[in-house]
Amino acid sequence: MGGSERAGSGDNLVEVRGLDFRRGNRLIFDGVDINIARGKITAIMGPSGTGKTTLLRLIGGQLRPDRGSIHINDDDIARLNREQLFRVRRKMGMLFQSGALFTDLSVYENVAFPLRVHTQLPEPMIRDLVLMKLQAVGLRGARDLMPSELSGGMARRAALARAIVLDPQLIMYDEPFVGQDPISMGMLVQLIRMLNDAVGLTSIIVSHDVHETAGIADYIYVIADGKVIGEGTPEQVMSADEPRLRQFIRGLPDGPVPFHYPAPDYREDMLQPAPVVPRL
Amino acid sequence: MLNFLQRLGATGLETLAVFGRSGIIWWHALWGWPDWRNGPRLLIRQLYFVGVYSLVIIVVSGIFIGMVLALQGYTVLVRFGADQALGQLVSLALIRELGPVVAALLFAGRAGSALTAEIGLMKATEQLASMEMIGVDPLKRVLRPRLWAGMISMPILAQIFNMVAIWGAVAVGVDWLQVDAGSFWANMQSAVEFREDVVNGLIKSVAFGAVVTWIAVFQGYDAAPTSEGISTATTRTVVYSSLAILGMDFLLTAVMFGVK
Numbered sequence: 001m002g003g004s005e006r007a008g009s010g011d012n013l014v015e016v017r018g019l020d021f022r023r024g025n026r027l028i029f030d031g032v033d034i035n036i037a038r039g040k041i042t043a044i045m046g047p048s049g050t051g052k053t054t055l056l057r058l059i060g061g062q063l064r065p066d067r068g069s070i071h072i073n074d075d076d077i078a079r080l081n082r083e084q085l086f087r088v089r090r091k092m093g094m095l096f097q098s099g100a101l102f103t104d105l106s107v108y109e110n111v112a113f114p115l116r117v118h119t120q121l122p123e124p125m126i127r128d129l130v131l132m133k134l135q136a137v138g139l140r141g142a143r144d145l146m147p148s149e150l151s152g153g154m155a156r157r158a159a160l161a162r163a164i165v166l167d168p169q170l171i172m173y174d175e176p177f178v179g180q181d182p183i184s185m186g187m188l189v190q191l192i193r194m195l196n197d198a199v200g201l202t203s204i205i206v207s208h209d210v211h212e213t214a215g216i217a218d219y220i221y222v223i224a225d226g227k228v229i230g231e232g233t234p235e236q237v238m239s240a241d242e243p244r245l246r247q248f249i250r251g252l253p254d255g256p257v258p259f260h261y262p263a264p265d266y267r268e269d270m271l272q273p274a275p276v277v278p279r280l
Numbered sequence: 281m282l283n284f285l286q287r288l289g290a291t292g293l294e295t296l297a298v299f300g301r302s303g304i305i306w307w308h309a310l311w312g313w314p315d316w317r318n319g320p321r322l323l324i325r326q327l328y329f330v331g332v333y334s335l336v337i338i339v340v341s342g343i344f345i346g347m348v349l350a351l352q353g354y355t356v357l358v359r360f361g362a363d364q365a366l367g368q369l370v371s372l373a374l375i376r377e378l379g380p381v382v383a384a385l386l387f388a389g390r391a392g393s394a395l396t397a398e399i400g401l402m403k404a405t406e407q408l409a410s411m412e413m414i415g416v417d418p419l420k421r422v423l424r425p426r427l428w429a430g431m432i433s434m435p436i437l438a439q440i441f442n443m444v445a446i447w448g449a450v451a452v453g454v455d456w457l458q459v460d461a462g463s464f465w466a467n468m469q470s471a472v473e474f475r476e477d478v479v480n481g482l483i484k485s486v487a488f489g490a491v492v493t494w495i496a497v498f499q500g501y502d503a504a505p506t507s508e509g510i511s512t513a514t515t516r517t518v519v520y521s522s523l524a525i526l527g528m529d530f531l532l533t534a535v536m537f538g539v540k
Contacts, residue, residue, distance in 0.1 A: 060413055082308070082417070090415040100410035114414045117318065117421075159410075 013038045013170055013202045014059060018068035021051070021058060028054055030226035031068070036170075041196050041203040043217035045210065047248060047257060050223050052206040053097070056172045059204070060094060061085045072170065090118055093163030093171040097178060099155035101147040101162070107134070108143040111162045118166060133161040137191060153184025157191070164195060170202045171195070177209045189216055210249055214238060222248060224257065302498040309423040309497075322425040330391045330426065330493075331433030335440070337390050338383055342441040345382060346448025349373060354457050366459050367468035370449040375472060375481045376537065379442040381529050384488035386441075387434055388521035392496035395426055396517040399500025400510035408501075423497045430496070434489025435482050442481075480536045487528060492521045 014036035021029040028051040036042045044052050057063045059070055061077045070077040075088050101110050111130045115121055121129070134140040137157040147155060156176065163171055173192065177185050193216045196203045207213040214220065214234040222230040222237060222245055230237055230245040238249055247255035263269065315322075353369045399422065402408050408418045446468075453459045472478065496517045503513035 057409075062409060062412060086412075086415045086417055089413055092413060094410065094413040096406045096410055098406050100406035102407055102411075103405070114416075117414070117416050162414075 011038055012036060013072065014204070015071045016055075016059070016068070017071075019058070019065050019070065020067035021054065021063070021065050023054075027226050029058075029065075032223070032226070032228055034221055034228065036202060036204055037219065038202050039196075039200055040218040041192065041205060041216055043205045043207060043213045043220045044223060045206075045208060045213060045220055045248070046223035046229075048208060051226070052208075052223060053174050055223070056094065056174055056204065056206055059172065060089065060092060090166060091169045093166070093168040095156065095160050095163050095171065095173045095176055097175045099147070099152075099159040101150075101155055101159055103147050105147075106143065107139060107145050107147070107150070107158045110147070110158060111165050114162065114166050129165060130161075133165050134158075136164075136195070137161045138187070151184075153180050153187065156180070156184075156188065160188075160191065160195075164199070164201070167199065168201070170204070173203065173205045173207075175207055176205065177207060177212050185212060192216055210251070224248070298502075301502065302494065305419060305423070305498055305501060306427070306494055308417075309419040309427055312420065315420065318421075319425070322421070323428055326425040326429035327433055330395070330429040331437060333394075334387055334390045334433070334437055337386050338437050338441050339444050341382065341386055342444035343448040345378060346370065346374070346445030347452045349378070349445070350449035350452040350457075354453060354459065363457075363459050364463035365467055366449070366453045367464035367466075368471040370453070371446060371468040371472050372477065374442050374445050374449075375477045377529070377533070379438045379445065380481050380484035380488060381525060383438040383441040384434065384485065384492060384525045385522055387430075387437060387489070388492045388496075388525065389518055391430070391433075392492050392517045392521050393514045395430075395493065395496040396500040396503070396514045397510060399423070399426075399497055400503035400505075400513050403501065403503060404505035404507075404510060418501075423501065426497050427490075427493050430493025431486060431489045434492070435485040438481065438485035476537075480532075483536075484529065484532050487532065488525050491524050491528065495521050495524065 012035045014034075016032060016034040019029045019032040019034075020027070032055075034044070034055075044055055046052055054063065058065055059072070059077065061080065064078050072088060072092075075084070077085070077088070080088060101107075102113065105113065108130055111133055112126050115126050115129060119126075131140055131143070134143055137160050139154060139158055139161065142150065142154060142158070147158070150158060176188050176192065180188060189212055192203060192205065195201055205213055205217060214237070217234055220230075220232065220234055220237045221228050224244055230240050230242055232240070237245065240246060240249070244256040246252075247257055253259050349370050350366060353366050354363055357363045357365055357369065399408075402418075402422065408422065411418045411421060450461075450464065454461045454464050499513040499517045499520075500510075503509045
């Protein structure tokens with residue numbers, strides 16, 4: 001579905017090919033192929049625990065694949081040394097689930113941090129850039145607050161301003177809608193779309209919020225059991241017939257993805273004697 | 281038996297892996313050109329947090345240890361009519377052993393545990409990961425200034441501990457127990473050799489500072505990103521540092537002051 005409609009490889013900013021990744025004995029990814037088109041919002045969706053955040057960490061080079069390749073432009077992320085990796089990361093921004101603001105710095109200093117360490121810009125120019133980014137996320141008035149004084153939604157918006165302050169080519173959002181009230185969620189959805197279109201970013205959103213993500217994504221991959229089980233435009237994914245995909249999209253509690261964690265027979269389990277546990 | 285051997289082998293391999301990881305982290309943190317633009321500011325900030333914040337516990341403990349040492353020394357020496365040698369006893373005990381060792385143990389409890397908890401919490405709240413994604417190496421930005429701050433502040437703290445402890449000993453020995461002040465200071469001056477005692481004590485405290493800070497930052501950086509993980513890492517920092525200080529003290533003492 002949809003694979004043939006993907007742009008040619010020159011139009012992809014990120015190309016993941018034959019990706020295998022294990023944690024201990026557990027296979028997280030088994031031969032995954034993913035293309036992230038330039039200038040588009042691509043969503044990676046799937047049930048909790050399927051490795052969506054792990055995929056972002058693999059693209060960011062914080063984890064190394066066991067097999068396969070991850071290319072960003074012409075750089076094979078898995079083959080870069082530490083210095084080269086840090087250079088490539090300057091073209092990326094990442095919005096962490098928790099915001100991950102530096103707790104000892106104010107909102108202003110958090111946003112100014114990448115500029116201070118990577119550029120030689122004079123202080124007035126740093127100020128202008130920081131205020132522009134804070135204005136874009138609606139937090140210019142909160143510049144002097146410390147991260148502990150921000151609400152969850154504000155912290156995420158401040159982290160977004162920090163992630164885009166160096167004007168990256170690629171921005172990755174890790175579960176941006178989790179724990180947000182409807183107003184904050186609406187703001188974030190609007191911001192992600194606006195930033196992508198106005199600044200010409202390429203965006204990857206990892207999420208399991210089906211409707212919010214489908215509302216702004218240009219293309220969706222759905223991952224389960226270490227494989228891509230579906231891909232396409234939001235309309236194609238929402239109307240897919242594949243049983244696991246349908247269960248995920250419609251939020252059905254039971255189906256091919258079982259409600260119960262694998263366990264022995266219920267009746268036999270209940271008839272087993274209770275283990276002797278010493279009471280403290 | 282086979283199970284025991286298997287467990288022993290697995291533990292040995294895990295221990296080696298930990299040593300290897302901590303060595304690589306230490307190397308990556310300290311290797312490379314200094315960051316002249318941000319480095320001095322970050323180092324001064326860490327010297328303040330690691331060194332200045334440890335001053336209270338160092339000074340208060342130093343006073344009491346000096347006082348106790350003088351009191352105990354006096355009760356023994358006075359039996360042999362050798363109470364004039366109190367200055368010699370106190371100064372050699374402090375400069376050679378107690379100063380570097382006790383200051384390092386206090387440093388491990390105060391600054392080491394704080395470093396581990398701070399870095400562990402930065403890891404748990406994804407601050408280290410976000411730093412990496414901004415293109416800043418946390419080993420250079422976070423660990424390097426803390427390692428240098430520990431190595432620089434530890435010998436200074438040990439010398440402050442010695443000075444304060446000697447002052448405490450004077451307060452008890454000279455002012456309270458009426459040991460002759462002239463004998464106290466003259467015996468101290470003639471007994472303490474600068475190269476043999478003071479420099480060796482300084483070498484010890486630099487070594488202890490390096491090891492304590494290395495253990496502390498590694499435990500924080502390697503901690504499981506959970507509240508239990510940080511708690512375990514902080515406990516390990518204090519336990520491992522204390523054992524390392526005492527073990528190293530014996531080795532260094534044997535090399536420096538061993539029977540010739």
